[in-house]
Amino acid sequence: MSAEEILSKRLAAWSAMGFDAERCPVRNVLDRIGDKWPTLILIVLAAGPKRFSALGRAVPDISKRMLTQTLRDLERDGLLTRKVFPTKPPSVEYSLTALGRSALEPMAALVEWAERRHPEIEAARARFDRDAEAA
Amino acid sequence: MSAEEILSKRLAAWSAMGFDAERCPVRNVLDRIGDKWPTLILIVLAAGPKRFSALGRAVPDISKRMLTQTLRDLERDGLLTRKVFPTKPPSVEYSLTALGRSALEPMAALVEWAERRHPEIEAARARFDRDAEAA
DNA sequence: CGGAATCCCACGTGATACTG
DNA sequence: CAGTATCACGTGGGATTCCG
Secondary structure, three states, X not given: OOHHHHHHHHHHHHHHOOOOOOOOHHHHHHXXXXXXXXXXXXXXXXXXXXXXXXXXXXXXXXXXXXXXXXXXXXHHOXXXXXXXXXOOOOEEEEEEOHXXXXXXXXXXXXXXXXXXXXXXXXXXXXXXXXXXXXX | OOHHHHHHHHHXXXXXXXXXXXXXXXXXXXXXXXXXXXXXXXXXXXXXXXXXXXXXXXXXXXXXXXHHHHHHHHHHOOOEEEEEEOOOOOEEEEEEOHHHXXXXXXXXXXXXXXXXXXXXXXXXXXXXXXXXXXX
């Protein structure tokens, strides 16, 4: 089944169900793995479990606040687990669940597409901007 | 090559390049097709060309402002084309480009993942919320 | 009909300081 | 170390209005 068919079918199904945005799986998912921070966190964790501050170092431009919140969201969705070691000072280790690892596959497909098509996109942008400037 | 390997490799490459968020293809792409409205527009157009107001009807909860802006962005990125018919009143038709259609493939993978895993995610959320409420 | 322009505010996000 | 709490700000995006 082609990508067009898959998407068109899904679309038809959702429309028939009244388009409840809250329950739409795609919207639900996109709000997570489509977002910048969750995606980056998952990619970093793909290499193996990491502690809180290690994650912070791996994604330099995330604030502690967003890191905490993003980790909570991903934990809530069952994409990663949070394991506390009662050492002193305490340390917390985050690692992907099977569900989280399964998310890496479509994400990898997206990343590959992004890298392969990036030149075309940049070219299209340059063309568009040039044409717009002509006006 | 596994998804983990692909993503870890990419991550290493970006880190080595200094993590320039502006030029990172993935961030660039995620800001488009990871976002809610662009994704939905592309999915709707997967079924065939559509006019402005038809798109608005197909995505009921998008405002005219966001519809216009989203279409502009996608046109700028070369994912769709805008064709004006000088009828009266004017009509405008949007359709996917080859580049736009190629984006459907990774998106379909994402949608399939989302639908297949949605029950697990909902269950994980319910469990998380229940445990949290116990405190 | 398809879009541009304007207003406006909720809320996402960062910065900072504090705690177990 | 791994967070929470608080405040303050900027802006994404909705509502509305006007135009060709």
